[in-house]
Amino acid sequence: MNSSAEPSPLLRVLDRGRWAPSGDNMQVWRFEVMGPHALRVHGFDTRSHCVYDLDGHPSQISLGALLETLALAASEMGWSLEEARRLPESPEEKPVFELRFDPDAACPPDPLARAIETRCVQRRPFRTRPLNDGEKRAMEAAVGAGYSLLWLEGAATRWRTAKLLFHSAKLRLTLPEAYEVHRDVIEWGTRFSKDRIPDAALGANPATVALMRQVMKSWGRVQLMNRFFAGTWAPRIELDLLPGLGCAAHFVLLADRPAADIDDYVAAGRAMQRLWLSATTLGLQFQPEVTPLVFARYAREKRVFSSVTSCLPRAQRVKERLEDLIGQDALARAVFMGRVGEGDVPTARSLRKDLAELMHKP
């Protein structure tokens, strides 16, 4: 690393890149500087301990978001990202990317770069004012060639989407493997978290958060609540149904052809990040809704993803609901899903690890 007081331009690019989003704020990347304009990104996925990432695809989307953010941050210096190559010999669970920037490109700063640090997930309900044509066209243009957006709009469609999320959340809240993920990624009693999700950013009111904090102390308590106190109802209404209704639209990011491998998911992550930054630039709030897609994929691949024996038939029902909503062809090409709309800027958010902590340690 540069030892002078002023960080090198490349370190400034990396510092901005840190703000890329990742599932559960896992920051699945480490950086290795290879020269003044060259670096390696050492990626990893969380398949060993995250039930939502068993195929690594959510982490691969996050890595794509990182690459796009680095390219945008570099554009602010007039640099272009000349090459972003995955080393074919690197394992899929720990992919390594080699990036080379052209400092003489004199390219104009990409306007999306301005939103790198303000882009942020909002999990609370938004306003229902429909998106106007200008907003839709801007987001459709942002995803770029090879991708398109399917909009799920209007009160009746939002209601169907909200119900899908409500059902998918029941599966989420009754799996011990998902409980372990949620327990580990929530930082309690705070509005900001460097390496997790602060409880104040979950989107629940303070009483629900206090209850969740007590119940989530053990899986036994969660099971007791679920069994005798309809424990999944309150969080599902507050965190899935109401936000599902409270938005301008849900969207599905579609690839022109079904994503088949890690490179396809990384490319999809780049498109997703441009979409999210475009929404931020338009002053819109945004929340990913990825778990129904994950469960639908598990159902399609017949992947047993939990010790709970009913997990597959229940995932199959999520898949059928999603198919009813968007159609078979779209589901096969869907790489990301979420909701968007006008709303309040969050007052709590995930921060990021310091750059020094994100440097690769062989």
Ligand SMILES: Cc1cc2nc3c(=O)[nH]c(=O)nc-3n(C[C@H](O)[C@H](O)[C@H](O)COP(=O)(O)O)c2cc1C
């Ligand atoms: C691939 C991916 C999947 C995500 N899935 C969800 C999700 O299903 N629900 C949700 O509320 N947030 C989801 N997020 C948002 C992350 O939790 C969020 O980006 C991260 O905690 C960092 O916070 P920030 O975006 O506010 O900086 C996802 C993000 C990514 C990149």
